[in-house]
Structure formats: structure tokens, C-alpha cells
Amino acid sequence: MKILFVVGARPNFMKVAPVIEAVRNSASDRFTSVLVHTGQHYDANMSDIFFSDLEMPQPDRFLGIGSGSHASQTAKVMIEMEALLEEEQPDLVLVAGDVNSTLATALVAAKAGITLGHIESGLRSFDRTMPEEINRIVADEFSRFCFVTESSGMNNLEFEGIENDRVFFVGNTMIDSVVKYLPKARERFAGLAERLAIEQKQFALVTLHRPSNVDDRDSLERFVELFEAMASFAPRIVFPIHPRTLKQLEVFGLMERVKRNSNLALIDPVGYLEFLALQDAATVVLTDSGGVQEETTMLGVPCITVRENTERPVTVMQGTNELLGLDMPKVLEFAKRAFSGQWKESAIPELWDGHAADRIVLILKEAL
Ligand code: UD1
Numbered sequence: 001m002k003i004l005f006v007v008g009a010r011p012n013f014m015k016v017a018p019v020i021e022a023v024r025n026s027a028s029d030r031f032t033s034v035l036v037h038t039g040q041h042y043d044a045n046m047s048d049i050f051f052s053d054l055e056m057p058q059p060d061r062f063l064g065i066g067s068g069s070h071a072s073q074t075a076k077v078m079i080e081m082e083a084l085l086e087e088e089q090p091d092l093v094l095v096a097g098d099v100n101s102t103l104a105t106a107l108v109a110a111k112a113g114i115t116l117g118h119i120e121s122g123l124r125s126f127d128r129t130m131p132e133e134i135n136r137i138v139a140d141e142f143s144r145f146c147f148v149t150e151s152s153g154m155n156n157l158e159f160e161g162i163e164n165d166r167v168f169f170v171g172n173t174m175i176d177s178v179v180k181y182l183p184k185a186r187e188r189f190a191g192l193a194e195r196l197a198i199e200q201k202q203f204a205l206v207t208l209h210r211p212s213n214v215d216d217r218d219s220l221e222r223f224v225e226l227f228e229a230m231a232s233f234a235p236r237i238v239f240p241i242h243p244r245t246l247k248q249l250e251v252f253g254l255m256e257r258v259k260r261n262s263n264l265a266l267i268d269p270v271g272y273l274e275f276l277a278l279q280d281a282a283t284v285v286l287t288d289s290g291g292v293q294e295e296t297t298m299l300g301v302p303c304i305t306v307r308e309n310t311e312r313p314v315t316v317m318q319g320t321n322e323l324l325g326l327d328m329p330k331v332l333e334f335a336k337r338a339f340s341g342q343w344k345e346s347a348i349p350e351l352w353d354g355h356a357a358d359r360i361v362l363i364l365k366e367a368l
């Protein structure tokens with residue numbers, strides 16, 4: 001049987017790599033795999049670097065889609081994917097997460113009558129102004145295999161009327177990658193410390209890329225102010241900047257002001273191993289990323305999520321995550337608290353144990 005894996009954007013690689021590996025290790029007699037990269041992300045540090053860091057095979061097929069509006073990006077993936085599926089005739093298509101490449105592939109596979117599986121199924125922010133929410137709902141609706149990462153996902157899918165026999169609580173493949181690569185990532189810290197002038201547990205790490213935060217001048221400016229205010233207690237702030245955010249800082253004329261903040265290390269996006277090393281060594285992480293909320297919970301590192309909602313409530317209820325929206329005085333207060341060593345107790349969520357991909361492969365072996 002042929003499994004066709006689809007990746008396209010940064011957060012896909014770490015979710016799919018463990019499943020490809022598990023298929024190769026334990027089911028290569030049953031399944032062959034084809035890896036398709038849509039090219040939604042294309043900069044070397046948003047794409048290529050993850051293949052070496054995560055020891056992934058090079059893509060068998062590359063669609064070269066690139067950036068565009070939601071409709072044009074999704075439509076381009078759909079057109080290319082339709083022809084590709086026709087040629088490849090896979091028995092199963094596996095998509096991950098909630099990016100436009102996930103949505104486009106799910107729609108095409110569903111219409112072609114090809115069995116679909118969704119890695120990281122069931123997450124809901126209940127905020128349909130987020131493009132990702134729409135993408136997740138569609139992928140789940142059409143999946144024969146909904147592979148769920150946390151218990152809220154089981155409830156959400158039940159509420160939406162998705163039949164039990166399509167839903168599998170397997171844990172989190174993104175966490176499989178953390179478990180596998182954390183020792184190797186830690187070896188990278190010394191180099192980073194020298195390059196960025198940071199010390200273990202003496203800096204804040206920041207990522208920002210949600211359109212609601214960075215495409216609006218006022219909110220982006222509030223972050224610039226926040227970073228300035230943090231200088232009173234944070235010896236250093238490391239900010240590997242997403243290309244969308246970099247573009248917006250320039251468009252809004254905020255770049256000069258950011259550069260004047262000598263406490264802020266504004267750097268290009270880094271690869272998986274370096275980013276994992278930075279998260280692990282940070283005092284606190286400020287983010288609007290989905291995946292980073294989970295990784296910090298796994299690492300036991302305080303996380304402040306600068307969003308109004310999260311599709312990953314387990315990271316707040318059990319993990320290290322505090323959902324603070326854009327309440328900057330509160331963000332500042334919590335960040336300060338992290339630097340004084342105060343944070344809530346946390347636990348690692350159920351089945352976040354490094355074996356989610358093995359469970360997925362077992363389920364596929366039994367079902368197919
Ligand atoms: C996408 C996902 C988002 C995910 C994020 C992870 C959708 C709708 N959004 O958002 O869910 O959290 O990836 O990083 O799928 N750009 C580059 N180089 C690149 C990629 C992008 O310069 O390699 C710039 C382009 O100006 C582009 C912009 O970033 O227009 C946005 O890229 P896009 O893929 O549309 O969305 P992201 O914001 O990256």
C-alpha cells in the first residue's frame with residue numbers, strides 16, 4: 001500500500017517526520033511512502049533546514065506553490081495536487097496540522113475518493129476568524145483517520161458528530177520529535193549562547209506571526225513597546241523573526257525602533273534543533289505559535305501566549321501555558337514573575353510520551 005505524506009509549511013515538518021520514520025522502521029513490508037512538499041514555505045530557514053535537522057528524506061515531489069492570498073495559495077495546491085494524486089494513486093493521504101496546504105490536500109483527496117488521515121486532529125479555537133480553524137474543520141470532516149493529540153480534541157470531534165470509529169487518541173507526534181531531538185538540541189546551546197550573548201535561564205524567547213497580531217499596526221507597535229519595557233528585568237530577549245512579521249515591521253516603519261532596542265536579539269528564523277535549544281534554555285517564552293505552546297509544556301518552560309484563545313487548552317489546564325491575550329500590563333507582570341522563578345505547577349499531558357507515531361502506524365496496519 002502506498003502512503004502519500006504532505007508537508008508544506010514550517011509546523012508540518014516536525015509533526016510528519018516521526019510518522020515517516022515509524023512507517024519505515026516497523027511497516028516497510030506493508031507500506032511504501034511518497035513525500036510531497038507543496039512549497040508553501042520556501043526560504044531555506046523555513047523549509048530546507050528541517051529536512052536535515054529532523055533527518056527527513058528529501059521530498060519525492062515538490063509543487064513549488066509559494067506565497068499568495070488564501071484563495072490563490074489553496075487553489076494552486078489543489079490544482080497541482082489533483083494531477084499528482086491521479087498519477088501517484090496512493091491508498092492513503094496523510095496531512096498534518098492546519099495550514100493552507102492541509103486544507104487544499106484534504107479537499108482534493110476527498111473528491112478523488114482517496115482515504116485521508118489527519119495528524120493533529122480535533123483542535124478547535126472556536127474562532128473562525130483564524131484561517132487555521134477553517135482548515136482544521138475541513139480536514140477533520142473528510143478524514144477516515146482523525147489522529148487526536150489531546151482530550152479536548154476527542155470532545156470537539158464528538159460534538160461535531162464525527163463517528164467514533166474515525167477518531168483515535170494517539171498523543172502528539174510533534175512531541176515525538178521533542179523527545180527524540182532534545183539531547184541533540186542541547187548540544188547546540190553553547191554555540192547559540194556565544195552568538196547571541198545569552199546565558200541559560202537568563203533570557204526571554206519570542207515568536208510572533210499570527211495575522212491578528214502582526215498585520216495590525218497598533219498591535220505590532222504594542223509588542224515593540226513591550227520588548228522595551230521588559231528590559232527592566234530580562235537581561236536579553238531573543239526574537240527569531242518570522243518572514244511575515246519582518247515584512248510587517250518594515251511596512252509599518254517600526255524597524256528602526258526595534259533595532260534601537262539593544263536588549264533585543266532580532267535574528268532570522270532558526271532551524272528546529274536551535275529553536276528547541278533556545279526554548280529549553282529560556283526563562284520564559286512569549287508566543288502566538290500553536291506548536292510552541294505544546295513544546296514549552298513538554299519542556300516545563302513557562303509560556304505566555306499572546307492570543308485571546310487557544311486550540312490547545314491542555315497546555316493551559318495542565319501545562320506551563322498562560323493565555324493572556326494582548327493585555328500588556330499582565331504580560332509584563334507574568335514575564336517578570338517567570339524571571340523571579342515563580343510559575344504554576346505543570347504536568348505533561350496524557351500520551352505525550354514520544355510514541356504517538358508508533359500508535360498511528362499500528363492503527364493503520366490494523367485498519368488497512
Ligand atoms: C502559515 C500558516 C500558519 C502557520 C504558519 C507557520 C496558513 C493559512 N498559515 O502562516 O497557520 O502558523 O505558516 O509558520 O497556512 N514568507 C516568506 N518566506 C517563506 C514563507 C513565507 O518570505 O518561506 C512570507 C511571504 O511574504 C508570505 C508571508 O510570509 O506572504 C506569509 O506566508 P504564508 O505561508 O501565507 O503564511 P504564514 O504567515 O507563514
Ligand code: UDP
Pocket residue numbers: 010011014207240241268269270271272273275276288289290291292295
Ligand atoms: N520553530 C523553529 N524555528 C523558529 C521558530 C519556530 O524551528 O525560528 C519551530 C518550533 O519549535 C515548532 C514549530 O516551528 O516546532 C512551530 O511552527 P510555527 O510557530 O511556525 O507555526 P504554528 O505552530 O503556529 O502553526
